[in-house]
Amino acid sequence: MNSAFPRLLLSQFSAAWELFFTVPLPSFFRGEAEEWEEEENPSLLVPLLPLAGAAAGLILYIPLTLICVLGRPLAAGILGATIAPLIMEILAGGKDLRSLALFLERRRKGMDVEEALTPPAKNAAPPAQSLLLFTMYILRMILFGVLAYFNASFWFLVVFSGSFYVRAELCLLNIPGEFGKRSLLSVPDGMKKYHIYVTLAICILAGLITDIPFTLIGFLIVLLAAFLAKGACLESVSGINKFAVRVFAYASEYIFLFTGVLLYAKPGA
Numbered sequence: 001m002n003s004a005f006p007r008l009l010l011s012q013f014s015a016a017w018e019l020f021f022t023v024p025l026p027s028f029f030r031g032e033a034e035e036w037e038e039e040e041n042p043s044l045l046v047p048l049l050p051l052a053g054a055a056a057g058l059i060l061y062i063p064l065t066l067i068c069v070l071g072r073p074l075a076a077g078i079l080g081a082t083i084a085p086l087i088m089e090i091l092a093g094g095k096d097l098r099s100l101a102l103f104l105e106r107r108r109k110g111m112d113v114e115e116a117l118t119p120p121a122k123n124a125a126p127p128a129q130s131l132l133l134f135t136m137y138i139l140r141m142i143l144f145g146v147l148a149y150f151n152a153s154f155w156f157l158v159v160f161s162g163s164f165y166v167r168a169e170l171c172l173l174n175i176p177g178e179f180g181k182r183s184l185l186s187v188p189d190g191m192k193k194y195h196i197y198v199t200l201a202i203c204i205l206a207g208l209i210t211d212i213p214f215t216l217i218g219f220l221i222v223l224l225a226a227f228l229a230k231g232a233c234l235e236s237v238s239g240i241n242k243f244a245v246r247v248f249a250y251a252s253e254y255i256f257l258f259t260g261v262l263l264y265a266k267p268g269a
Contacts, residue, residue, distance in 0.1 A: 009044065016048040017055070020167060020246075022093030046168050046187040047194035053164030054202045056091060057156035060084045060144075064153040073149050080148020081141045084156075089137075096250035101129045101136060103247045113236040119243035143257035152264035154209045155218070159256040161202040162222035167249045168195045169226040176239035184240060196223075214263050221259055225252040 014025045064084065067076040089097060106116035147155050171185040172192075187194075200219055207215030229248035233240050 009048075012044040013048050013052065016045050016052040016164075019045075019049070019052075020096075020164070020249075021052075021056070021091045022095070023091050043187065044191075046172070046185050047191060047198055049164045049168040049171075050161040050195055050199040050202060051164075053160035053162070053167075054157050056088065057158075057160040059087065060156045061153045064148045065151065068148075068151040068153070073151060076151070076153070077145045077149030080153065081145025084144045084148065085137065085140045088160075096246045097133060097136060098129075099243055099246035100250045101132045105129050105132060113232065117233070117237055117241070117244045117247065119241050139254070140257070143254070143261055146261050146265050147257070150264050150266070152210075152260055154206050155257075155260035155264065157206040158203055158215055158218040158222070159253055159260065161199050162218065162225070162256050163249045163253045165195060165199040165222055166226045166229055166252045167245055169230055170233060170240050170245045170248060173230060173233055173240035174238075175241065176237055184242065184245070217263070218256065218259060221256065222252075225255055 017025050060080075064076045064080050067073075067079065102120060103116050107113075147153060168185070172183050172187065174182055175184065199222060203215040203219040203222075204212060206218075207213070229252065232248070233244055237244065
């Protein structure tokens with residue numbers, strides 16, 4: 001039984017990753033744990049979501065920090081602004097960016113929040129959002145680049161574990177109008193807070209790189225963002241859908257990135 005746990009962990013991590021990233025992990029991670037008894041060993045999918053986000057942040061953190069350590073902060077800033085956000089968009093297939101842009105475009109046209117959070121039809125022609133998409137992406141590039149330049153790339157661990165924590169919280173909300181299926185994801189009663197603990201652990205580990213108080217501030221902002229996103233969903237659509245998950249999680253990334261810039265972008269430091 002115990003020998004099956006590493007296989008289950010890798011398989012569940014891969015499933016958590018592929019919930020919101022279109023680029024799959026290597027086949028090594030995807031294995032079937034046939035020997036695992038579901039009733040004795042409940043799903044680890046929800047608790048592993050923040051870890052999947054942190055893994056994406058780690059992909060950015062390692063090379064950008066190495067470049068700064070080698071004394072090339074400007075190069076790190078340029079790569080952080082150009083390559084880092086591109087990597088994240090490739091991983092997500094651009095779905096999060098397009099979802100938030102569509103939501104903002106709908107709001108600009110006067111739709112209320114409930115209408116704006118309605119999932120688009122699969123065969124519907126995408127509305128013209130070129131300028132909005134461009135503006136959002138440029139802002140993202142600036143935030144990424146500033147963090148990388150000031151050798152604060154470790155903050156990406158907080159940003160993406162935090163946004164995946166927001167996803168986890170939203171996925172546990174009820175789905176309106178669907179009977180027999182209470183939420184997008186389910187988690188056993190005894191594990192309903194595990195994703196909080198995982199996110200907190202990641203923030204503490206990230207804080208060990210510089211200072212824990214700032215990353216704990218980040219953790220509190222993550223909790224606040226999730227609370228506000230849940231409130232908005234419950235108030236507007238009385239539940240959740242996949243489109244709303246992407247909208248609020250991606251919007252939260254901008255908040256977390258901007259928080260990092262405020263904390264670490266100190267000219268002359």
